[in-house]
Amino acid sequence: MANKITSFEAETTKIVSTFIISALVLLLLTVGSGLLGSIYYSKYFPILSSLGIPFQTLRPFHTVAAVTWIYMGGLAVVFSFLFSQSKQDHLKQNAIFRRTKLQLKIWLLAGILAFGSLIFQFYTGREYIVFHPIISILILWGWILYARSFFQVVGFNLKKQPVYIWMWMTSIFLFIYSFVEAHAYLLSYFETYPLRDIAVQWKSYGALVGSFNLIVYGSLIYVASRLTKEMDYAYSNTAFFLFFIGTLNSFTNFAHHTYHIPQSLWVKWIAFSISMLEIIILFKVLLDMFGLKKMWQLKERFPQTTLLLLLTTIWTALQLILSLLISVPPLNSFVHGTLIVLAHSMGTTIGIDTMAVLAGIALLVQQHRKMLNIPQPSLSQTGLPIAIFNIGLLILWLNLIYEGLRTGVMLFDNQVIPSILIFSKYFSTLFLMGGGMILLGIFWIVISWIWSTCNKR
Ligand code: HEM
Numbered sequence: 001m002a003n004k005i006t007s008f009e010a011e012t013t014k015i016v017s018t019f020i021i022s023a024l025v026l027l028l029l030t031v032g033s034g035l036l037g038s039i040y041y042s043k044y045f046p047i048l049s050s051l052g053i054p055f056q057t058l059r060p061f062h063t064v065a066a067v068t069w070i071y072m073g074g075l076a077v078v079f080s081f082l083f084s085q086s087k088q089d090h091l092k093q094n095a096i097f098r099r100t101k102l103q104l105k106i107w108l109l110a111g112i113l114a115f116g117s118l119i120f121q122f123y124t125g126r127e128y129i130v131f132h133p134i135i136s137i138l139i140l141w142g143w144i145l146y147a148r149s150f151f152q153v154v155g156f157n158l159k160k161q162p163v164y165i166w167m168w169m170t171s172i173f174l175f176i177y178s179f180v181e182a183h184a185y186l187l188s189y190f191e192t193y194p195l196r197d198i199a200v201q202w203k204s205y206g207a208l209v210g211s212f213n214l215i216v217y218g219s220l221i222y223v224a225s226r227l228t229k230e231m232d233y234a235y236s237n238t239a240f241f242l243f244f245i246g247t248l249n250s251f252t253n254f255a256h257h258t259y260h261i262p263q264s265l266w267v268k269w270i271a272f273s274i275s276m277l278e279i280i281i282l283f284k285v286l287l288d289m290f291g292l293k294k295m296w297q298l299k300e301r302f303p304q305t306t307l308l309l310l311l312t313t314i315w316t317a318l319q320l321i322l323s324l325l326i327s328v329p330p331l332n333s334f335v336h337g338t339l340i341v342l343a344h345s346m347g348t349t350i351g352i353d354t355m356a357v358l359a360g361i362a363l364l365v366q367q368h369r370k371m372l373n374i375p376q377p378s379l380s381q382t383g384l385p386i387a388i389f390n391i392g393l394l395i396l397w398l399n400l401i402y403e404g405l406r407t408g409v410m411l412f413d414n415q416v417i418p419s420i421l422i423f424s425k426y427f428s429t430l431f432l433m434g435g436g437m438i439l440l441g442i443f444w445i446v447i448s449w450i451w452s453t454c455n456k457r
Pocket residue numbers: 027030031033034035036037038059062063066067341342345346349350354396431432434435436438439
């Protein structure tokens with residue numbers, strides 16, 4: 001017999017499910033557009049050109065979908081926390097429900113306008129803020145509503161709060177500040193100073209990436225604390241120290257993108273030194289790997305979340321090694337413009353952010369199933385799509401690294417500009433194969449979740 005659901009639970013479930021479904025639709029758009037885009041790396045690219053799907057539309061479509069998927073998925077976890085904290089206060093609850101519904105409507109409108117304008121090939125030409133500034137106003141408005149709800153629940157007294165609250169709070173300030181900064185190009189001053197423009201653009205993008213990373217890492221710690229029912233780590237000095245390093249790095253990591261432009265040497269040195277501090281994070285992640293056996297014991301109760309958390313830890317270790325290597329300036333100049341950069345950016349956004357957000361959503365879906373008395377799938381039922389997704393990612397990642405290294409060496413020797421003409425014979429096949437497996441695995445996971453999230457019984 002189904003549990004009796006209170007009106008509070010029904011409303012909470014509706015709003016969190018809207019976040020989850022929007023996030024999963026964005027994830028499918030990301031993977032679908034990525035796979036289509038990868039055809040441009042193969043001999044079949046004339047098909048896309050003849051269909052009128054240019055790469056300059058597909059790429060921003062893909063990256064905007066990827067970034068918004070991570071934000072929306074991470075926020076699903078944050079909102080499930082916020083609602084769980086406002087259970088007792090009906091007035092507060094109603095205000096947050098109303099505000100969050102408005103926030104979702106504004107973002108839906110922003111999403112339709114942003115993707116619509118991309119489809120009609122109307123873009124600003126910027127790297128990530130590709131859409132018209134009017135759409136940015138809608139996005140910002142939604143964030144201000146979210147900030148209000150967050151502080152209404154959490155308050156401003158952060159003294160005894162766990163690290164994930166600090167992370168989520170910092171991400172709000174980081175987003176709002178750097179999102180506004182990313183629009184500095186609209187000021188006529190930057191038209192006359194293109195180098196400043198590049199530096200400010202990448203500085204703001206670095207902090208924007210930092211803001212979604214903080215949402216994701218905060219959610220990761222929150223989910224792990226709920227699984228293990230242990231709050232020690234969330235309050236530990238180690239967690240706060242790593243949070244400090246990560247946040248500091250968000251402000252300086254941009255210099256990797258601007259090592260090649262004439263910029264004050266001290267900016268480059270500070271960026272390099274702080275990025276090397278990530279060795280400490282790598283050390284911590286490697287230590288965590290020893291704890292994976294303990295985490296694995298939770299697989300009976302939380303099969304999907306445990307597996308995805310475990311994979312997130314492994315991918316984090318791999319990505320940190322790659323990131324640290326390509327942050328060393330001589331190596332950075334060697335790999336700049338090669339596919340290693342794509343291995344780094346896609347490796348981190350898929351292997352760490354996507355995997356962690358999926359782990360958080362898996363827990364929310366499991367709670368939803370429990371509430372509706374829907375049987376939980378076992379590890380053997382859920383393991384296969386996750387395995388297909390991860391093997392696909394490994395193929396994609398290794399293929400990009402290999403090709404990046406190969407073309408980096410060629411560039412160094414012969415000054416050949418990396419282009420599709422010099423890619424090795426199997427590159428495009430492996431790229432499409434890896435992408436296809438990621439799509440299959442993710443599609444399988446998402447459909448099973450959308451099915452149970454929509455199941456009202
Ligand atoms: C959750 C899944 C995915 C995420 C989060 C993601 C993320 C990203 C990001 C952040 C970039 C920008 C890279 C940069 O500027 O350095 C990118 C570019 C790209 N991605 Fe993905 N991606 C995903 C899945 C895929 C899949 C399955 C494929 C298919 C093989 C794919 C193909 C591409 C291509 C072709 C580019 C453009 C590369 C270029 O500029 O030449 N992506 N992706």
